[in-house]
Amino acid sequence: xxxxxxxxxxxxxxxxxxxxxxxxxxxxxxxxxxxxxxxxxxxxxxxxxxxxxxxxxxxxxxxxxxxxxxxxxxxxxxxxxxxxxxxxxxxxxxxxxxxxxxxxxxxxxxxxxxxxxxxxxxxxxxxxxxxxxxxxxxxxxxxxxxxxxxxxxxxxxxxxxxxxxxxxxxxxxxxxxxxxxxxxxxxxxxxxxxxxxxxxxxxxxxxxxxxxxxxxxxxxxxxxxxxxxxxxxxxxxxxxxxxxxxxxxxxxxxxxxxxxxxxxxxxxxxxxxxxxxxxxxxxxxxxxxxxxxxxxxxxxxxxxxxxxxxxxxxxxxxxxxxxxxxxxxxxxxxxxxxxxxxxxxxxxxxxxxxxxxxxxxxxxxxxxxxxxxxxxxxxxxxxxxxxxxxxxxxxxxxxxxxxxxxxxxxxxxxxxxxxxxxxxxxxxxxxxxxxxxxxxxxxxxxxxxxxxxxxxxxxxxxxxxxxxxxxxxxxxxxxxxxxxxxxxxxxxxxxxxxxxxxxxxxxxxxxxxxxxxxxxxxxxxxxxxxxxx
Numbered sequence: 001x002x003x004x005x006x007x008x009x010x011x012x013x014x015x016x017x018x019x020x021x022x023x024x025x026x027x028x029x030x031x032x033x034x035x036x037x038x039x040x041x042x043x044x045x046x047x048x049x050x051x052x053x054x055x056x057x058x059x060x061x062x063x064x065x066x067x068x069x070x071x072x073x074x075x076x077x078x079x080x081x082x083x084x085x086x087x088x089x090x091x092x093x094x095x096x097x098x099x100x101x102x103x104x105x106x107x108x109x110x111x112x113x114x115x116x117x118x119x120x121x122x123x124x125x126x127x128x129x130x131x132x133x134x135x136x137x138x139x140x141x142x143x144x145x146x147x148x149x150x151x152x153x154x155x156x157x158x159x160x161x162x163x164x165x166x167x168x169x170x171x172x173x174x175x176x177x178x179x180x181x182x183x184x185x186x187x188x189x190x191x192x193x194x195x196x197x198x199x200x201x202x203x204x205x206x207x208x209x210x211x212x213x214x215x216x217x218x219x220x221x222x223x224x225x226x227x228x229x230x231x232x233x234x235x236x237x238x239x240x241x242x243x244x245x246x247x248x249x250x251x252x253x254x255x256x257x258x259x260x261x262x263x264x265x266x267x268x269x270x271x272x273x274x275x276x277x278x279x280x281x282x283x284x285x286x287x288x289x290x291x292x293x294x295x296x297x298x299x300x301x302x303x304x305x306x307x308x309x310x311x312x313x314x315x316x317x318x319x320x321x322x323x324x325x326x327x328x329x330x331x332x333x334x335x336x337x338x339x340x341x342x343x344x345x346x347x348x349x350x351x352x353x354x355x356x357x358x359x360x361x362x363x364x365x366x367x368x369x370x371x372x373x374x375x376x377x378x379x380x381x382x383x384x385x386x387x388x389x390x391x392x393x394x395x396x397x398x399x400x401x402x403x404x405x406x407x408x409x410x411x412x413x414x415x416x417x418x419x420x421x422x423x424x425x426x427x428x429x430x431x432x433x434x435x436x437x438x439x440x441x442x443x444x445x446x447x448x449x450x451x452x453x454x455x456x457x458x459x460x461x462x463x464x465x466x467x468x469x470x471x472x473x474x475x476x477x478x479x480x481x482x483x484x485x486x487x488x489x490x491x492x493x494x495x496x497x498x499x500x501x502x503x504x505x506x507x508x509x510x511x512x513x514x515x516x517x518x519x520x521x522x523x524x525x526x527x528x529x530x531x532x533x
Contacts, residue, residue: 001376002365003423005358006347007222012361012388016181017191017210018052018085021217021253025049025179028228028255034078037233037261037272041078045255048082051156053180055086058158062139064117065182066091069193071115071137072239073097073106073124075262079143079152080238081248083119086155088191088210091182095193095205096239100498103130105203110135112205112395113193122146186210193395194241196338202446205395206338213245215388216341219359220250223334223345224309228255230279231304233272235261235287241338242311242439247282256280266290270300277304284312284439285319285471288331292322305329311336312439313471314427317352332356335425338441339391339404340411344425354424362387365410366419369431380428383417384410433522435464436471440500444474444522447503450496451476456484461512461520465505473504477525479512 013020022045025033029046036042043051064070070087072094074080087094095113097106099121110118110131118140120128125146132140140149184191191210195203208216224246226232232251236243251258259276261269264287272278283291288310291297308323310333320331334345335355343364346356358364365374366381375381386409393401404412414432419425435442444462451460459479464472476489486506493503513521 001374002363003358003419004363005344005360005423007358007360010218010222010360012211012215012218014186014211015214016088016184016186017213017249018088019179019181020210020214021249022049022052022085022179023253024255025252031228031255032257033252034081034258034260035276036078037259037268037276043078043082048252049179051082052085052089054158055082055155056089056180058155059086059090059092059117060182061158062117064090064092066184066189068092068117069095069113069115070117070119071095071097071110071113073099073118073120073128074143074238075099075121076234076238076243076260077121077143077262078258078260080260081252081258082156083152084192084238084244084248087117089179089181091184091189093190093193096244098195098237098239098498099124100500102496102498103127105498106131107134108202109195109205110137117141119143119152125149184210186214188392190392192244194239194244194338196441203441203443204397204400207392207395209392212389212391213249215361216245217250217253219342219345219361219389220246221254223342223347223356223359224250224307224332226251226254226256226280230254230256230306231276232256232258232280232282233261233269233276233278234258234282235264235269236282236284236312236439240312240439241336241341242282242284245341246309246311246334251280266294266296270296270302273302273305274300279304279306281305281308283308283310285310285315286438286469288315288319288323289469292319292326297326302327307332309334313436314355321352334359335427337413340385340387340389340413342389343385343387350424351420354420354426356425357423358385358425361389363410364419364425366417369416377419377421380416380418382431383413383415383419383425385413386410433463435462435474437464437473437500438470442474442501447474447476447493447497447501448520450493451478451489451503453496454484454489454492456480456482457489459512461522461525462503463522463525465526467504474501475505475507476503477507477509477512479510480508 025045033045033048122144142149190207192208193205308331315333332346336343344356364385416428447462461477465475467473513524
């Protein structure tokens with residue numbers, strides 16, 4: 001059985017992603033589009049359009065155009081969407097990178113994507129030198145000043161109209177304002193590369209086309225609409241699909257004001273809501289727990305908040321209810337994945353525990369995980385989704401792409417779920433076994449590989465264990481050949497991985513439970529784990 005949602009089919013425009021997102025920008029040119037949480041840097045919608053065009057022109061004069069890749073390594077800043085849409089308008093691809101990743105991880109992403117330009121912050125400038133030495137980067141641009149780099153202000157001051165395009169053919173923008181973009185094949189050209197950790201090893205680069213991204217934004221705007229007077233607090237990282245699509249681009253498409261926050265701090269977060277009179281919060285469950293239970297909340301005026309949208313991991317219905325009662329707002333959650341974000345969203349009347357119904361243009365089915373046979377309402381199996389938002393594939397990974405995408409366009413999510421007769425989706429477990437730590441994806445296989453390099457470890461397995469604040473934390477089960485402390489293991493891993501990937505608990509056991517073919521039986525570990533930290 002194939003399920004659909006409550007929305008009628010909605011046409012996805014065959015245009016560049018930037019033209020779609022900024023289509024209505026000139027209508028509210030004097031309204032603030034982006035402002036940092038301290039109020040030091042801001043762009044009105046008119047200034048945003050002008051900045052995108054100038055930076056796109058600067059990139060074109062440097063020879064950047066179709067087929068080229070720009071890497072963006074920065075926290076949430078008002079300049080972030082300027083750079084993203086400038087590169088996209090020039091016909092290029094943007095690979096968004098996590099500043100918390102290790103240098104070897106970043107080099108792997110840069111080289112895999114073939115990035116030629118890196119845009120980053122002053123704080124990352126020293127590391128950028130290492131990245132240049134180990135990659136094909138030909139220029140580093142920084143927000144601010146740093147030796148051996150190009151100031152972003154230089155690109156922002158570029159007179160695009162004087163120089164004209166260096167490559168590609170410029171097409172007129174939407175009727176409401178001529179955003180100058182290089183012609184693209186919306187359905188075929190990749191505008192963004194985001195990394196998704198698979199259960200089989202290191203992260204893979206997800207290729208999203210202009211049409212994929214436009215479809216995602218369109219789904220968000222329909223499922224969780226904003227009006228032009230709303231103010232959105234952007235703390236979900238823009239390098240993550242949740243932050244990039246739902247928070248940044250969907251808000252700009254609808255003319256809201258986006259208040260950027262480079263890092264999460266509970267008190268600063270609550271202060272920002274009060275000071276900026278935030279109306280919409282996009283949160284991960286960790287932040288929802290803070291809003292529901294922290295005594296800090298009572299010290300701030302959060303009465304402006306109308307809606308909270310949770311994503312990144314499943315939200316406990318009890319936490320959602322407490323948030324609604326405490327803040328006097330509506331709390332909803334959605335479900336998707338980097339390969340196909342905004343696939344489901346709760347609507348009024350969605351039952352507790354549901355992640356909602358399919359968003360516009362989405363079809364889904366539940367299939368038996370052994371036979372692949374389609375199942376009916378109430379039956380548990382893997383959820384597969386199909387729609388214009390589903391990725392083009394994994395970069396340079398044809399086998400992984402074939403495993404993820406069926407010939408008929410359905411995407412394997414790796415999640416065990418069931419649907420009721422109304423098409424409400426209920427997640428049961430993750431087949432992929434990814435660990436969701438504060439909205440970040442952590443691969444157990446990657447951590448196991450690190451653990452196996454420790455000289456005292458003979459076998460290792462990693463699972464995610466429930467944690468109220470973080471959703472899940474990585475826990476290691478180890479077989480060792482000589483005595484070693486849990487803290488020694490935790491420190492060993494922490495020195496080799498990004499902070500969000502650190503092992504948080506360790507348990508020593510006699511043997512790792514495995515199937516006859518050697519696969520780790522993670523469910524058995526979850527059933528028999530103890531509370532040993």
